[in-house]
Structure formats: structure tokens, C-alpha cells
Amino acid sequence: xxxxxxxxxxxxxxxxxxxxxxxxxxxxxxxxxxxxxxxxxxxxxxxxxxxxxxxxxxxxxxxxxxxxxxxxxxxxxx
Numbered sequence: 777x778x779x780x781x782x783x784x785x786x787x788x789x790x791x792x793x794x795x796x797x798x799x800x801x802x803x804x805x806x807x808x809x810x811x812x813x814x815x816x817x818x819x820x821x822x823x824x825x826x827x828x829x830x831x832x833x834x835x836x837x838x839x840x841x842x843x844x845x846x847x848x849x850x851x852x853x854x
Contacts, residue, residue, distance in 0.1 A: 784813070 781802070785795040793808070 781799060783795050783797055783799060785793050787810070788794045793810070
């Protein structure tokens with residue numbers, strides 16, 4: 777079995793694949809494995825809608841700043 781190469785492409789029709797880049801150095805019979813690729817991207821509004829449904833936090837700015845300062849002081853000198 778030879779070296780495997782992964783190249784993006786698209787099914788042009790049920791028996792033809794269009795590759796996004798040329799394959800050089802490969803001649804003769806090949807075995808093709810096709811895996812569908814999910815190209816959908818989550819919409820930023822969907823993420824913001826999700827965040828807006830979360831309950832509001834109860835920590836104060838001072839509490840958060842104190843925790844950050846404690847964590848940084850535990851690192852020691854660089």
C-alpha cells in the first residue's frame with residue numbers, strides 16, 4: 777500500500793470528483809475514500825443568543841481582580 781494523500785475536492789456528479797489541487801507523482805490505479813465535509817459555520821448571532829440565555833454572574837469586579845492577582849503571585853518570579 778502506498779502513501780496516502782488528502783486533498784479537498786467536491787463531487788461534480790455521482791462518478792466525478794473535482795480536486796482543489798493537482799496530484800503529482802501518482803499515476804495508475806488508486807483507491808478513493810470519500811468523506812463528506814461539514815462546511816456549515818455557526819452563526820455569531822447563535823452564539824450571542826446562547827450567551828444571553830445564561831444567568832447573570834454574581835461575582836464583583838474586585839473579587840475577580842483579587843483572584844487574578846492571587847493566581848499571578850503564585851507563579852513566582854520569571
